[in-house]
Each structure stands twice: as C-alpha cells, then as structure tokens.
Amino acid sequence: MEFVLEIILNLIGFVVGLAIGIFAHVGFKSTGSPTLFRLTIAFLSISIGFGVVWIGYMAESLIIHEGKIVPWVQTLGIGITTVGYFFIAFSHSIKSFFPKSRYFKSIIVPLFVIPGNSIEHIIRSISFILLIYGTIETIMSYMENRKGSTIFVASGLGLLALGEFLGWYSVVFPGSLLYFISISTKIVGLGALAVPISKVPLMGMKFGGSL
C-alpha cells in the first residue's frame, strides 16, 4: 500500500511539475520574462525530483525487490525537488528567509537540529521552510488581487508543506497513519497546484519567438 501511494504521488508530481514547467518555459521563450524563467527552473526541478523518486520506486517494485527504495535515490529526488521549491521562494524574494528575530529563529532552528542525523530529513526541513515561505507570499498576493486561482496555488503549496512536515514527523512515529496522511496531503496539494493552469486562457494563443 505504501509503495502504491508513493508511486501515485511521485507520478502526479512528475506530471504536474512537467506541465507547469513546460507552460512557464513557453512563456519565457515568448516574453523573455525572468519570472517565467525562474518558474520554469522551479517546476522542471520539481518534476525531475518527483520523477527520480518515481523511477526509484518503480525499479524497486519491478526489478530490485528489496522491499525498500534505494536511500540515495530518495535523497537525490527530494534534493532536486527542494531546488524547485527554492526557486518558487526565490521568486517571491529571499530577503526575509533568514530573519534576525530571535523568536523566529527559535521556531526555525529546531527543524534543522532535530533531524540532524539524516541528510534526507535536513532536505525535507528545507523544503518545508521554502514551501511555507512560498505559501505565505502567495496568500499575501491573494489578499491584494483576490483571484481564486491564486488561493489554489497557496493551498497547493501549503498542503505540500504540511505533507513534508507530516512526512518528517512520521519518523518519530514509524508505522503510524502519519505517513499515509502525509502522502495523501501531498497528492491533494499537487492537484491544487494543477487547477490554475487549467484555467489559463490558452485557446487561440499563438507563440512566436522571444521579444
């Protein structure tokens, strides 16, 4: 069951990331916008990261049969995905990523310290922070533009963040429901991210060379 959910999650992540990444790339080629370039890198990284983990799970279930994905494959995939989350956060300006507030540090630092024995969990922590940052910035944008599609993106990023957090926290309670809830949450989050792109008016759009 765990393998099936992971395969579904990573396949959806790969497809959604690829679709948004290609759309952003077409936009960048047509307009030369740096924002769209960063979104291209972000979503293609997210897609590749999910794709790597998906290949890892498929290889395990079809060829290796050890009952567990090769750890470095999982770490590599999560690392590449985190690069994608970084570029989403970077697009919103990274200036407040390391605030000077002691209170804020007291919340952030434990996320790095507690799982310090594992590279994978450190990367998950970074993903969580970047996703939260992206979520907050997107919510703030929603407060300005009041567009329904923006709240879908904010919800998607927020659910991915929650999924990452639950996935990280499930280390404390191995074998519990937390892990399944984590994967399900991430699947819903990816679905929410895919909603806005389906609403973009692509009909009749023609794409030429860059400006």
Added chain:
Amino acid sequence: MSIIGDILATTRDDTPDETGASVTYLIRKANVSHSRISKILETLVQQGLLEQMTSERACKYKISQKGREFLQAYRGFREFADTFGLRI
C-alpha cells in the same frame, strides 16, 4: 515587460483615431520617459509587433497582427504568473 504590455494594449484598444497613437499619447498612457519609450518603440517596430505610420505631422504607431498575438499570449502568461502571486 508591463510597459510593453501597456503600449501594445494602448495601440490596440485605446488609440485616439484610426491612424494610430502618437508618441506623446503613448508616453502619457505608459507613464515612461521619452528617451525610454523611444527605445522600446524602436524595438517593438523591429520585432514586427508595432507598425510605424509616418504622417506629415508626426510618427504614429499601430499594433500589427503579430503584436495582437503577442499581446494575447502576454496576457495569458501574466495571468499564469498572477496565480503564483508573481509579476511577469
């Protein structure tokens, strides 16, 4: 990028007459300096997005078919960036 969008939108939807929009009119609509808009207009004409209409009194600009297509695509991608809370 948004200035280009504003210029193209003005030449498509908001020209004072059929001969096109003058530089002065575009400066007022896009809210940019003369030197800056001159460079942008030159680029847009070179790229085939605008057509330069030379008359006795002044140069006027009209949007081309390619410009219309670009503007439509630009608006779609701006909408896309908006959904992420970003500006194109």
